[in-house]
Amino acid sequence: MTSFDAARLSDALVTSALGVFSLALVVFALAAALSRSRPVPVAAVSGAAVVLSSPGGDAGLRPAPHRGLEQVGRAGAAVLVLGTILLCLAVVARGVAAGRAPWGNMYEFGLTGSAAVAVAFLAYGRGRPTGVLAPWTVTLVLVLLGVSVTSLYTPVDDLVPVLNSRWLVVHVAAAITAGALFTVGALATIAHLVRQRGGGDEDDHFSDLAHTVHLVAFPVWTFAVIAGAVWAENAWGRYWGWDPKETWAFITWVFYAAHLHALSTVGWRRRAGWLALAGFLAFVFNFFGVNLWIPGLHSYAGV
Amino acid sequence: MDVAQEEHELGSEEALRSLPSDPHERGRPRPSEVTAWGRWAWRRLTSMRTAIVLLVLLALTAVPGSLLPQRGVASDPAAVANFYRANPDLAPWLDRMSLFNVYSAPWFAAVYVLLLVSMTGCVVPRSAQLWREYRAAPPPSPRHLSRETGHHRGLVARPHDPLAVAAAHLRDRRFLVTRTSNEVRAEKGRLRELGNLAFHLSLLVLLFGIAGGKLFGYEGRVALVEGTTFANVSSSYDALTPAPWADLAGLEPLELTLNDFAAEFETEGARFGEPRKFEAAVSYDSAEEGDGSFTIRPNRPLDINGTKFFLTGHGYAPELTVRDGNGDVAVSGPIIFLPVDPAFTSDGVVKAPDARPTSLALRGLFLPTAVDGPDGMGVSAYPDQVNPIVQFMAYTGDLGLDDGTAQSVFELDFTDLDQVLDADGKPWRVSLAPGQTVRLPDGLGSVTFDGVSRFANFQIARDPGKEVSLAAAILLMLGLTASLAIPRRRIWVRRNDDGTVELAGRSLSRRPVPPGELHDLATTIGLPPAGAGQNKEEE
Numbered sequence: 001m002t003s004f005d006a007a008r009l010s011d012a013l014v015t016s017a018l019g020v021f022s023l024a025l026v027v028f029a030l031a032a033a034l035s036r037s038r039p040v041p042v043a044a045v046s047g048a049a050v051v052l053s054s055p056g057g058d059a060g061l062r063p064a065p066h067r068g069l070e071q072v073g074r075a076g077a078a079v080l081v082l083g084t085i086l087l088c089l090a091v092v093a094r095g096v097a098a099g100r101a102p103w104g105n106m107y108e109f110g111l112t113g114s115a116a117v118a119v120a121f122l123a124y125g126r127g128r129p130t131g132v133l134a135p136w137t138v139t140l141v142l143v144l145l146g147v148s149v150t151s152l153y154t155p156v157d158d159l160v161p162v163l164n165s166r167w168l169v170v171h172v173a174a175a176i177t178a179g180a181l182f183t184v185g186a187l188a189t190i191a192h193l194v195r196q197r198g199g200g201d202e203d204d205h206f207s208d209l210a211h212t213v214h215l216v217a218f219p220v221w222t223f224a225v226i227a228g229a230v231w232a233e234n235a236w237g238r239y240w241g242w243d244p245k246e247t248w249a250f251i252t253w254v255f256y257a258a259h260l261h262a263l264s265t266v267g268w269r270r271r272a273g274w275l276a277l278a279g280f281l282a283f284v285f286n287f288f289g290v291n292l293w294i295p296g297l298h299s300y301a302g303v
Numbered sequence: 304m305d306v307a308q309e310e311h312e313l314g315s316e317e318a319l320r321s322l323p324s325d326p327h328e329r330g331r332p333r334p335s336e337v338t339a340w341g342r343w344a345w346r347r348l349t350s351m352r353t354a355i356v357l358l359v360l361l362a363l364t365a366v367p368g369s370l371l372p373q374r375g376v377a378s379d380p381a382a383v384a385n386f387y388r389a390n391p392d393l394a395p396w397l398d399r400m401s402l403f404n405v406y407s408a409p410w411f412a413a414v415y416v417l418l419l420v421s422m423t424g425c426v427v428p429r430s431a432q433l434w435r436e437y438r439a440a441p442p443p444s445p446r447h448l449s450r451e452t453g454h455h456r457g458l459v460a461r462p463h464d465p466l467a468v469a470a471a472h473l474r475d476r477r478f479l480v481t482r483t484s485n486e487v488r489a490e491k492g493r494l495r496e497l498g499n500l501a502f503h504l505s506l507l508v509l510l511f512g513i514a515g516g517k518l519f520g521y522e523g524r525v526a527l528v529e530g531t532t533f534a535n536v537s538s539s540y541d542a543l544t545p546a547p548w549a550d551l552a553g554l555e556p557l558e559l560t561l562n563d564f565a566a567e568f569e570t571e572g573a574r575f576g577e578p579r580k581f582e583a584a585v586s587y588d589s590a591e592e593g594d595g596s597f598t599i600r601p602n603r604p605l606d607i608n609g610t611k612f613f614l615t616g617h618g619y620a621p622e623l624t625v626r627d628g629n630g631d632v633a634v635s636g637p638i639i640f641l642p643v644d645p646a647f648t649s650d651g652v653v654k655a656p657d658a659r660p661t662s663l664a665l666r667g668l669f670l671p672t673a674v675d676g677p678d679g680m681g682v683s684a685y686p687d688q689v690n691p692i693v694q695f696m697a698y699t700g701d702l703g704l705d706d707g708t709a710q711s712v713f714e715l716d717f718t719d720l721d722q723v724l725d726a727d728g729k730p731w732r733v734s735l736a737p738g739q740t741v742r743l744p745d746g747l748g749s750v751t752f753d754g755v756s757r758f759a760n761f762q763i764a765r766d767p768g769k770e771v772s773l774a775a776a777i778l779l780m781l782g783l784t785a786s787l788a789i790p791r792r793r794i795w796v797r798r799n800d801d802g803t804v805e806l807a808g809r810s811l812s813r814r815p816v817p818p819g820e821l822h823d824l825a826t827t828i829g830l831p832p833a834g835a836g837q838n839k840e841e842e
């Protein structure tokens with residue numbers, strides 16, 4: 001297969017993934033409509049829409065849902081899995097076409113990043129009653145992918161020499177992984193905060209999911225920042241220079257550290273969620289805001 | 304709040320409050336107001352709440368530095384000056400508040416110093432307590448084991464001794480185990496606390512590493528034309544930024560020659576003209592490491608005994624020979640022209656103050672791939688040399704080099720210069736291809752374009768704290784991973800007076816006790832599953 005074919009294959013896979021994710025959204029909407037039209041226990045509404053196939057256990061958490069509803073939810077989950085597989089294949093094809101790791105410009109960050117969000121959601125949502133999170137995750141993936149395709153698209157190309165580094169591959173891979181986990185964490189945190197506002201518990205399965213995800217994301221992010229510093233030392237002769245990109249990576253890190261502290265401090269658990277969201281906003285701003293608006297050493301990343 | 308969590312939180316904060324001072328205070332006179340107040344302030348400072356507030360402050364105070372231009376940070380060194388020009392009223396006020404050097408501002412330093420003091424004051428006593436716990440055996444079981452996680456209770460068939468089996472099972476799984484006549488107490492995951500300590504203290508180590516570079520290091524820049532040699536003494540640098548205590552007299556003794564610079568650019572497609580490869584072939588002669596040769600590339604610096612050479616840019620140096628009106632050579636050799644756009648349209652100046660009958664200056668452009676531009680000036684269409692051209696205008700008069708003020712080699716001071724005009728009275732202007740010579744009007748002299756060399760920009764840096772920072776980063780990573788990934792937990796197995804055996808666990812971290820762990824233990828001892836046990840109790 002020539003690299004041109006692989007590039008076209010990748011583009012085609014992205015298009016079909018967009019279609020499949022849209023379909024998943026329709027199925028979730030259907031499930032929500034079904035659950036509203038027939039009265040079911042409250043727990044079932046949030047619980048049954050999507051329980052990604054669980055290997056038994058946690059009987060207490062899983063309500064006995066309406067059967068039709070559960071089937072639709074299952075169908076939605078299956079469509080979501082299919083879309084994720086297509087997206088992952090698109091990433092691989094893009095990598096084959098470029099002959100390097102497929103994260104060398106903003107389009108590729110967007111593509112690989114949205115695949116990572118979908119994978120992270122499936123990996124950590126598995127066996128949990130993720131409820132409303134599935135449609136929101138799908139929406140987010142669709143938006144990210146849509147923006148990437150419509151306004152960030154660039155044909156496959158070689159890297160500028162400064163970006164051609166093993167440390168860059170490691171650094172960006174870690175950043176994308178952490179970012180995908182932060183995204184899942186942020187969605188779960190929002191769901192948790194909305195619930196609490198409505199008088200929900202201090203702890204529910206959303207806060208549990210958020211916590212699990214953040215515990216993994218934080219060290220991965222820490223590693224991404226360290227790898228970035230090692231790379232900067234190699235490329236520019238200093239490992240830290242308060243370049244805007246570095247600064248916002250630092251801000252992200254500090255907010256999540258504050259979040260972890262707040263979780264183990266009496267009386268601060270509720271505020272902990274807000275700190276995690278602040279960290280996530282800093283992360284998002286670093287990806288979009290800093291690349292697009294603030295000049296700096298990193299801005300040659302290529303829009 | 305469940306019991307485990309309460310204990311955990313006590314461990315992290317409240318317990319600390321009552322920790323070290325008490326034993327020493329007994330029997331002493333009442334502390335004065337001042338010490339009481341001081342103690343209160345110290346407790347405040349070292350509380351988790353303060354830590355959170357300071358962390359949030361640290362994040363917020365870092366923000367303005369990314370939005371406003373910073374001295375010595377931005378990729379554009381003129382950014383602050385430009386901002387001053389654009390906002391003449393606002394800029395001095397921002398400057399007064401150190402907003403153009405946020406990361407060395409006193410208020411920024413105040414936040415991170417307070418944070419590190421708070422952290423030390425919080426984490427060190429906690430570690431002292433942990434050290435004591437480390438040497439102590441796991442504590443006795445709580446009275447109501449049924450309130451703990453994964454509770455199992457039931458009768459165990461003879462003949463084996465369930466406590467002995469449990470102890471062996473837990474020891475195999477590297478629990479720390481204590482056995483008494485009627486119970487087994489086990490704990491695992493203390494490494495987590497060690498990790499937490501290592502992580503926090505690594506932040507202090509990191510500060511030392513950063514300070515090492517900020518106090519003893521230096522950074523400099525030099526542009527070298529192919530074939531020239533750089534000697535590592537401070538006067539050879541184009542720019543040098545030493546830290547306060549850097550030893551500039553003791554720079555690493557070495558010489559570096561740029562033998563050849565090669566560049567490749569994209570020749571087709573949407574990214575036409577984008578750089579694809581840069582390589583600087585150098586040879587060096589160092590007192591410490593002998594001589595050798597090396598190819599410096601982006602991401603591949605040359606490291607000579609801790610002094611590092613990074614390739615940060617490149618450009619063209621047209622080789623020119625300027626003869627004066629007498630036919631004597633006034634200037635000869637490659638002259639660095641600074642690139643002004645991605646296609647390497649480059650700007651340069653030639654100064655010949657000793658030319659006779661009058662001093663001469665040339666101001667020109669070098670175009671590696673010349674095409675016609677607007678108003679008769681050429682522009683370059685591609686960064687590599689396809690159709691190299693130099694274009695000049697000429698000036699006579701006083702170059703202003705004798706009055707003692709420093710002048711950039713890339714700029715002309717036009718105050719006392721007259722532009723050379725052609726026969727029609729218009730500014731004289733010429734384009735030369737390699738090998739061509741042109742005579743200036745009025746017998747002022749001639750210019751020959753002999754050929755083209757390239758130059759490379761090197762950033763030269765020495766950071767003596769770098770290794771310390773790297774070690775701190777590794778410690779940080781290891782500590783953090785241990786602290787977040789290892790659940791610290793206790794497990795108890797107890798034989799009650801009624802002959803039943805009970806077991807349960809408790810997590811001392813926010814990670815739950817791995818559920819399989821208690822289940823496996825129960826199965827090994829021969830306890831019925833949790834649900835069945837419950838039933839038996841109710842019967």
Ligand code: HEM
Nearest residue numbers: 257260264315349350351354418419421422425426506786
């Ligand atoms: C210098 C900035 C600091 C950073 C970046 C930082 C970061 C962290 C992180 C990421 C954790 C997570 C480990 C976990 O959740 O188990 C943690 C835990 C902890 N930190 Fe900090 N910390 C800092 C300062 C402080 C300060 C000032 C204090 C005390 C006032 C403190 C006390 C603690 C304690 C007691 C824990 C353990 C909490 C637990 O067991 O859950 N830290 N820290």
